[in-house]
Amino acid sequence: MSDTTTGTAIGTAITGAPPAGRRGGPGGRVGRVRWWTYVLLGVAAFGSLFPLYWMFIVASTDSATATKMPPEVVPGDNFFHLAGLVFDTVPFLQSILNSLFVALTIGVGQALLCALGGFAFAKLRFRGRDVLFLVVVLTMTVPTQLAIIPQYMIVSWLGWVDTLQAVTVPGLASAFGIFWMRQHIAGTVSDELMQAARIDGASTWQMFWRIVFPIVRPAAFVLGLFGFVTAWNDFLWPFIVLKSPDRFTAQIAIKALQNSFSIDLGLAMSGSFLATLPLLVLFVVVGRRMVAGILDGAFKG
Numbered sequence: 001m002s003d004t005t006t007g008t009a010i011g012t013a014i015t016g017a018p019p020a021g022r023r024g025g026p027g028g029r030v031g032r033v034r035w036w037t038y039v040l041l042g043v044a045a046f047g048s049l050f051p052l053y054w055m056f057i058v059a060s061t062d063s064a065t066a067t068k069m070p071p072e073v074v075p076g077d078n079f080f081h082l083a084g085l086v087f088d089t090v091p092f093l094q095s096i097l098n099s100l101f102v103a104l105t106i107g108v109g110q111a112l113l114c115a116l117g118g119f120a121f122a123k124l125r126f127r128g129r130d131v132l133f134l135v136v137v138l139t140m141t142v143p144t145q146l147a148i149i150p151q152y153m154i155v156s157w158l159g160w161v162d163t164l165q166a167v168t169v170p171g172l173a174s175a176f177g178i179f180w181m182r183q184h185i186a187g188t189v190s191d192e193l194m195q196a197a198r199i200d201g202a203s204t205w206q207m208f209w210r211i212v213f214p215i216v217r218p219a220a221f222v223l224g225l226f227g228f229v230t231a232w233n234d235f236l237w238p239f240i241v242l243k244s245p246d247r248f249t250a251q252i253a254i255k256a257l258q259n260s261f262s263i264d265l266g267l268a269m270s271g272s273f274l275a276t277l278p279l280l281v282l283f284v285v286v287g288r289r290m291v292a293g294i295l296d297g298a299f300k301g
Contacts (some may be wrong), residue, residue, distance in 0.1 A: 050236055059270035066265045079230040082270035086257065091245055095253035099232055102168050102249060106231040109172035111224035115216060118181025119208050139175045148240065155241060177223050184219045185212060216284050225290055232279060250275040
């Protein structure tokens with residue numbers, strides 16, 4: 001490295017300013033954001049947020065708003081009345097707590113168990129490892145609906161029908177999560193580090209818990225968030241296996257708001273908006289960390 005390059009690097013480190021060659025000229029346009037980029041981002045944000053806003057409009061007025069032409073664009077003042085009807089019609093607070101328990105358990109379980117499975121496939125050597133990993137990947141090609149009947153038979157045999165563990169236990173690990181963590185661990189944790197830990201006398205569990213998991217914690221955190229959101233929004237399996245209203249999850253409680261022949265859209269939209277609020281709060285709290293975890297390692301050479 002020449003003295004000029006070294007001096008430039010030192011000056012950049014001290015002052016925090018980029019090299020002069022990057023401020024102007026063609027190289028300076030690499031990081032410039034065009035105006036149409038903001039337009040596209042604005043359109044995408046509007047398209048993503050408008051369904052939620054429309055849900056709140058209907059939830060704060062009545063069912064007729066959903067089919068009114070021209071449509072309403074300003075929320076009404078009926079939201080708290082409809083929200084009260086939601087809590088009076090079904091045990092909605094208990095359903096929210098049930099969903100929170102199920103989603104948290106599945107999120108934490110996937111973060112830990114899938115990280116363990118990914119560590120085993122990425123760094124441990126055992127007979128049949130590659131074949132077993134291929135089987136795990138191939139299970140992702142099977143539609144979820146095909147597993148419902150055998151899964152229900154197993155749950156019924158265990159006596160778990162109409163219990164929250166019937167909803168929780170099948171989601172504690174996933175083929176996608178194991179594949180994700182295996183790829184991340186293989187590309188992030190070096191074999192030399194594992195060999196050094198083994199020479200120092202670390203057990204397999206210590207290698208995972210003290211070395212590997214702290215390194216891949218951002219990816220495991222994102223996987224846990226995906227598991228949380230998926231479990232929170234799940235409808236089909238809880239609808240099949242849960243029977244008692246006090247064990248309903250939030251999505252099943254929303255289904256219970258309608259009768260056999262008609263549906264009050266204002267009531268249903270109010271329940272849907274209330275069930276969406278925890279996810280909005282979660283995204284506001286951990287959104288930045290989630291994006292950082294997704295991008296972690298994306299630019300590593």
